[in-house]
Amino acid sequence: xxxxxxxIIPPNPVEEFLRTDRMPHIWCPGCGIGTTVNCFVxxxxxxxxxxxxxxxxxxxxxxxxxxxxxxxxxxxxxxGRAIPFATGLKLANPKMTxxxxxxxxxxxxxxxxxxxxxxxxNLDLKxxxxxxxxxxxxxxxxxPTTPGDVITSTAPYxxxxxxxxxxxxxxxxxxxxxxxxxxxxxMQLAKSMREMFSKKGFGFIExxxxxxxxxxxxxxxxxxxxxxxxxxxxxxxxxxxxxxEVGLTKSGEIIVGKFVDRERPDYTSMxxxxxxxxxxxxxxxxxxxxxx
Amino acid sequence: MHxxxxxxxxxxHFMDGDHACCEGALAAGARFAAGYPITPSTEVVERFSxxxxxxxxTFIQMEDELAASITILGAVWGGVKAFTVTSGPGxxxxxxxxxxxxxxxxxxxxxxxxxxxxxxxxxTLPGQADxxxxxxxxxGDYEIIALCxxxxxxxxxxxxxxxxxxEKYRLPVFVMLDEVVGHMTEKVVIxxxxxxxxxxxxxxxxxxxxxxxxxxxxxxQTPEMARAGDGYHLHxxxxxxxxRGYPNMTPPMQDKLVKRLCTKIRDNVSKxxxxxxxxxxxxxVVVVSYGxxxxxxxRAISLAKQxxxxxxxxxxxxAWPFPDHVIKAIAPNVKGLVVPELNLGxxxxxxxxxxxxxxRVLHVPHAGGTVHDPQVIxxxxxxxxR
Amino acid sequence: MAKGAVQIVVERCKxxxxxxxxxxxxxxxxxxxxxxxxxxxxxxxxxxxCSGCDLxxxxxxxxxxxxxxxxxxxxxxxxxxxxxxxxxxxxxDNAR
Numbered sequence: 001x002x003x004x005x006x007x008i009i010p011p012n013p014v015e016e017f018l019r020t021d022r023m024p025h026i027w028c029p030g031c032g033i034g035t036t037v038n039c040f041v042x043x044x045x046x047x048x049x050x051x052x053x054x055x056x057x058x059x060x061x062x063x064x065x066x067x068x069x070x071x072x073x074x075x076x077x078x079x080g081r082a083i084p085f086a087t088g089l090k091l092a093n094p095k096m097t098x099x100x101x102x103x104x105x106x107x108x109x110x111x112x113x114x115x116x117x118x119x120x121x122n123l124d125l126k127x128x129x130x131x132x133x134x135x136x137x138x139x140x141x142x143x144p145t146t147p148g149d150v151i152t153s154t155a156p157y158x159x160x161x162x163x164x165x166x167x168x169x170x171x172x173x174x175x176x177x178x179x180x181x182x183x184x185x186x187m188q189l190a191k192s193m194r195e196m197f198s199k200k201g202f203g204f205i206e207x208x209x210x211x212x213x214x215x216x217x218x219x220x221x222x223x224x225x226x227x228x229x230x231x232x233x234x235x236x237x238x239x240x241x242x243x244x245e246v247g248l249t250k251s252g253e254i255i256v257g258k259f260v261d262r263e264r265p266d267y268t269s270m271x272x273x274x275x276x277x278x279x280x281x282x283x284x285x286x287x288x289x290x291x292x
Numbered sequence: 293m294h295x296x297x298x299x300x301x302x303x304x305h306f307m308d309g310d311h312a313c314c315e316g317a318l319a320a321g322a323r324f325a326a327g328y329p330i331t332p333s334t335e336v337v338e339r340f341s342x343x344x345x346x347x348x349x350t351f352i353q354m355e356d357e358l359a360a361s362i363t364i365l366g367a368v369w370g371g372v373k374a375f376t377v378t379s380g381p382g383x384x385x386x387x388x389x390x391x392x393x394x395x396x397x398x399x400x401x402x403x404x405x406x407x408x409x410x411x412x413x414x415x416t417l418p419g420q421a422d423x424x425x426x427x428x429x430x431x432g433d434y435e436i437i438a439l440c441x442x443x444x445x446x447x448x449x450x451x452x453x454x455x456x457x458x459e460k461y462r463l464p465v466f467v468m469l470d471e472v473v474g475h476m477t478e479k480v481v482i483x484x485x486x487x488x489x490x491x492x493x494x495x496x497x498x499x500x501x502x503x504x505x506x507x508x509x510x511x512x513q514t515p516e517m518a519r520a521g522d523g524y525h526l527h528x529x530x531x532x533x534x535x536r537g538y539p540n541m542t543p544p545m546q547d548k549l550v551k552r553l554c555t556k557i558r559d560n561v562s563k564x565x566x567x568x569x570x571x572x573x574x575x576x577v578v579v580v581s582y583g584x585x586x587x588x589x590x591r592a593i594s595l596a597k598q599x600x601x602x603x604x605x606x607x608x609x610x611a612w613p614f615p616d617h618v619i620k621a622i623a624p625n626v627k628g629l630v631v632p633e634l635n636l637g638x639x640x641x642x643x644x645x646x647x648x649x650x651x652r653v654l655h656v657p658h659a660g661g662t663v664h665d666p667q668v669i670x671x672x673x674x675x676x677x678r
Numbered sequence: 679m680a681k682g683a684v685q686i687v688v689e690r691c692k693x694x695x696x697x698x699x700x701x702x703x704x705x706x707x708x709x710x711x712x713x714x715x716x717x718x719x720x721x722x723x724x725x726x727x728c729s730g731c732d733l734x735x736x737x738x739x740x741x742x743x744x745x746x747x748x749x750x751x752x753x754x755x756x757x758x759x760x761x762x763x764x765x766x767x768x769x770x771d772n773a774r
Contacts (some may be wrong), residue, residue: 036740088366
């Protein structure tokens with residue numbers, strides 16, 4: 001007879017990455033941000049990234065709160081300015097892997113200018129953009145990503161201005177990795193994040209996520225689960241689709257997949273090579289932060 | 293601690309204030325700057341962009357001052373000393389991040405080469421009209437330190453001092469010069485590195501389990517510092533937070549945190565204050581001035597002395613925190629204080645407040661664009677001496 | 679014994695329903711119990727169907743559930759191995 005032993009329940013792999021003393025978090029029931037964090041953690045576990053050298057920088061908004069919940073060096077900065085903060089962090093300590101984790105409004109409205117310049121420079125930043133098509137934290141106002149004919153708190157009769165096509169914008173600005181997934185595509189999203197972490201340069205992943213309390217509810221589109229079912233139903237995985245063609249509408253097709261994966265030298269490499277060339281042995285390269 | 297010789301350009305130089313500020317930053321150990329061009333400050337970062345690659349530093353010209361002002365904060369948390377430079381319009385854009393630096397207790401330096409304002413104003417001409425903005429420009433309650441050099445030599449020395457104070461008290465410190473000091477070329481003597489006192493960053497030696505990033509300690513009641521990448525799992529937020537840095541948005545935490553951010557300066561005003569006083573003892577009139585105006589005031593004071601007036605001078609080297617105790621000591625013993633400044637009434641309000649009616653305070657305003665005519669200041673001295 | 683099982687942190691659950699909907703073998707359903715916040719957490723209604731794939735854990739926005747594979751059963755005391763599970767490679771090979 002074999003000896004009975006109590007089964008050891010392996011812990012949820014996400015636990016060691018959470019500031020568990022701050023659980024439960026503030027996100028609404030059916031909000032997809034937590035789901036993206038699961039994918040993020042799985043991506044980190046599957047990659048070779050040294051976690052002490054990983055920092056998460058976020059802005060303001062619901063997605064911005066991710067920084068406060070992850071048990072890593074994390075920085076909750078000002079609205080729209082996660083990317084310049086991340087730029088300073090990365091340039092001061094080139095060995096850090098710097099992930100910018102923020103929302104569509106934070107990165108593309110107030111933060112839009114910083115995003116395009118960071119992409120232009122091809123700074124080695126990994127940008128995870130949770131796109132819930134709205135300004136959620138402040139109560140559901142129109143975002144630059146809100147599709148047309150959507151009711152928001154500042155467009156009570158429905159939106160009429162055009163929305164950004166985020167992958168198109170990022171590709172045009174110079175990003176070397178551009179992908180879009182939804183919170184339904186958990187396996188593909190984790191894999192995509194892992195790919196992005198191992199690629200040097202400006203990487204961008206857009207993740208469509210439900211905002212049940214504001215977007216869904218105001219537009220009588222059900223709850224978070226309804227949004228997830230909608231993503232499952234209307235999304236099509238079409239890798240390599242030209243980004244100009246992946247714009248979103250209120251209830252139309254959602255094209256997901258990896259759209260851009262190209263090679264360009266990253267900012268730090270370009271800078272270092274240039275100074276090496278121009279200054280020779282007078283150049284002192286920054287490897288580690290030096291602080292007197 | 294002494295300066296790292298790598299950044300110290302020891303020697304006797306002929307350089308302007310802007311360039312001297314850059315050398316001060318390098319001597320203090322700054323190895324990162326982010327900036328955006330704005331007259332009359334641009335030369336500071338132009339020089340830094342040239343010096344940085346040869347001393348192990350990094351410069352990046354950001355897309356605007358909003359970016360520059362937070363890029364330096366990211367660099368500080370990455371583990372280096374960092375600064376940015378601007379003038380009026382850019383200073384206005386930096387206000388949110390000044391508040392963020394205060395709230396997150398990020399040591400850094402902001403250099404403002406003041407010009408005529410408001411708005412685009414006089415890009416190439418002096419003003420001293422951002423003094424109140426340095427103190428109150430960001431939202432919320434907070435305290436800062438501001439230093440006012442009146443020569444290129446002081447630009448060097450006070451920029452070093454600014455970095456030292458920022459590390460000591462873990463907050464942003466301002467160097468408030470003006471276009472004339474920034475663009476005047478004078479002798480600047482930069483000593484040997486071992487003659488330059490530099491305050492090192494107070495990195496913690498505690499282990500990650502017990503370290504609290506926002507727990508005050510030591511004589512200055514200032515928390516120890518850390519940086520990303522050392523396994524501390526730091527959390528830094530602009531939200532009202534507890535000693536771990538975790539958001540705690542409640543009235544008791546607000547009371548505790550914001551009061552502490554203010555008292556760490558308010559309780560140390562006498563330690564922080566630097567003034568330059570001449571013949572204040574026994575004077576009938578004391579001229580209170582700062583920056584370029586103090587040099588014009590010197591001329592007026594000398595003319596007044598020739599006329600037999602007992603006049604002394606009080607130069608504010610630290611304009612903020614305002615040295616109430618210095619004014620309180622002088623006011624009862626003089627007929628009045630004369631306050632010339634290149635604005636229509638900023639630091640004079642502080643002088644009036646601190647004097648609390650114990651003596652007359654005569655303001656000598658100037659809308660900016662050039663320096664005072666010494667005769668105007670002389671007339672004010674004579675008026676008070678009557 | 680099922681291939682896998684789930685562990686639920688009842689107090690974190692906000693009853694969004696993602697785990698119930700997307701479990702490939704329909705192991706879960708929202709229970710009639712309440713947690714202290716008033717939400718109905720899920721429970722395993724078909725636990726023997728659980729493969730331990732942890733898709734529920736991947737989907738859960740509240741980190742309130744995860745799936746895990748049960749440890750493989752041990753050999754008997756007399757040394758004979760347990761019969762392989764249906765559809766395993768060994769059985770297919772033996773059948774050739």
